[in-house]
Amino acid sequence: MATSVPNRLPGGKNSTAEKLLVAASELMIERSSIEISLSDIAQKSGANAALVKYHFGNKDGLLLALLARDAATEMSNLEYLLAQPITSTAKLKLHIAGIIRAYHRFPYMNRLIHYLLHETSANSADEVSKFFVAPLLDFHRRLLAEGVSRGEFRPTDPVLFYTSLIGACDHLFFGRHAMSRATGVGPVTDEVCRQYIKHMETLICGGILTQAEEAAAAG
Amino acid sequence: MATSVPNRLPGGKNSTAEKLLVAASELMIERSSIEISLSDIAQKSGANAALVKYHFGNKDGLLLALLARDAATEMSNLEYLLAQPITSTAKLKLHIAGIIRAYHRFPYMNRLIHYLLHETSANSADEVSKFFVAPLLDFHRRLLAEGVSRGEFRPTDPVLFYTSLIGACDHLFFGRHAMSRATGVGPVTDEVCRQYIKHMETLICGGILTQAEEAAAAG
Structure with a gap:
């Protein structure tokens, strides 16, 4: 820098x-x-x-500054979201939509993160961890604690939760090329984003089991 | 080749x-x-x-052959799993554990997939799609259809489901470096794998909401 x-x-x-x-x-x-x-x-x-x-x-410094700029906007949105007078469930749903829309709006963000984490200097990777991974993980920690204390969420490990949610959102953009080749699946359009947001909200909140199955599994 | x-x-x-x-x-x-x-x-x-x-x-040809060898073992396990006389829910749980264990057993598999899909010739990417993405997606399609027809699963789009499940499992191995740097999270040990398998089974099957919340949301 x-x-x-x-x-x-x-x-x-x-x-x-x-x-x-x-x-x-x-x-x-x-x-x-x-x-x-x-x-x-x-x-x-x-x-x-x-x-x-x-x-x-150098160029990596410029790419890092660009990612930092885009990430800063998203991270300040998280603080705002956490302070809203709505249920933890509603915050979680808005957060899921927010991640997927951010990746869609900045289609290079996801590639930049992977590039800066894995293919440049340790210093770049540390920076990405500091302004992207750490604040997002901290947000998940606080949101999960809030949801559990309100009786909305099951107790859930924040590190494991972060891994599954970010991995799933990221893969829509990172893994799509491979799926296009394999299966004729099309590119990530606005409509695909809307479908994926709905899918992720449903899956993360309620899982795939029907209510009857879930009650049977719990009973 | x-x-x-x-x-x-x-x-x-x-x-x-x-x-x-x-x-x-x-x-x-x-x-x-x-x-x-x-x-x-x-x-x-x-x-x-x-x-x-x-x-x-060349070397990429050798790496591709290695990935094909490892993938072939996993894909034949999927056919075996689908034919078992157990519930669709039990198959899904075994599948989740199977993916996470395969990534853990072949720690290079995940890196190789990303490398061959994104950084080599279009031919390598086509091959990876053909022997990895396509059969896995086809398995998800059939398992989801079976689970829905038995009344165990909610209707779920297989392409979106594939994206979320594979992305979440993959990220434990692909995203872990970044988390270590950011938060002092340790490496992926056997114990972390066991915890993640349990987390993913619970999340994918039942979601994060408590039963009371879910009933309220549905009612």
Whole structure:
């Protein structure tokens, strides 16, 4: 990351750094790929490629800053959600929809997370853990505790819950290519997202068993 | 893949090809990584590196053959499971445990699937879809239909179900590094696997809501 103090505009935003992030984001959406070059980003933003180095250190630094920017928006939504005067169940459903919509709105987010966690420096992976994994896990911990204390949720381990919920949401976007090839399953459209949100809400809240079966299993 | 007819032993197994697969598998387990070189594989197996080319075309061909070998065992278990005289719910629970144990037994399997699907030729991705994704999805389709017809399961879309179940199981192994960094969560031990199997069985079958909440939501 840049060690120099960025040149800030009155609005508090650094306009060149912002432009570079916007350009990178738009390029990744246009190409459905995170394979973009520094010179592509520079050309699209109208800035000099050397400014990427000045503001972000290198391309991975820029990608990390972009992910941090998108994640920050999502994480502040979580705090807002937790404070709402609604049931824990309603919060959980809104959260499930929120994760799936965020992945859909930033189609590169999921790829960036995997790339920064597994294929770059340990430092990048630590950063992703810090601004993405840790706050999300902390939110799950608090939401589950609240739901259990209100008698809405069964006692559930937050780490295991995080793993299953994030894994399931992530896989709609990460695993879809493989399914298209195997089975003629189409791409992730708005309609597929809506269906998956409904599927996940139903599955996470009530499971797959019919009520009669569940009562029999419990009885 | 090799176009020449492999030199087979009386038992029907090609001993050099087998040795190379075993060596690659052992190396990946020892190193907890799929980053192994052709010369490492050759050295460990005692075979000449040129034989990898002869039998598998190249290293990706060898990795694909290894994944196919491991997947074939798992897929034949699915057919056996479906034919058992037990409830659909019992089959589903055994299947969940089976997926998690297979990923745990072959710790490189999950990484190999991601690597072959996303970072190699379209041909490798097609192969992985054909011998891994398609048969697993087909199994889910049949198990769900059976469970619904017996009144055990709610009607559930098999593609969405596949996505959520495989994504959740996969993430225990794919996402764990990030969680360790963020939160001090430990590695995936036998005990963690057992806990996750129990968590997933409970979540997929009955969801997170208490019975009272679920009855209220349905009523």
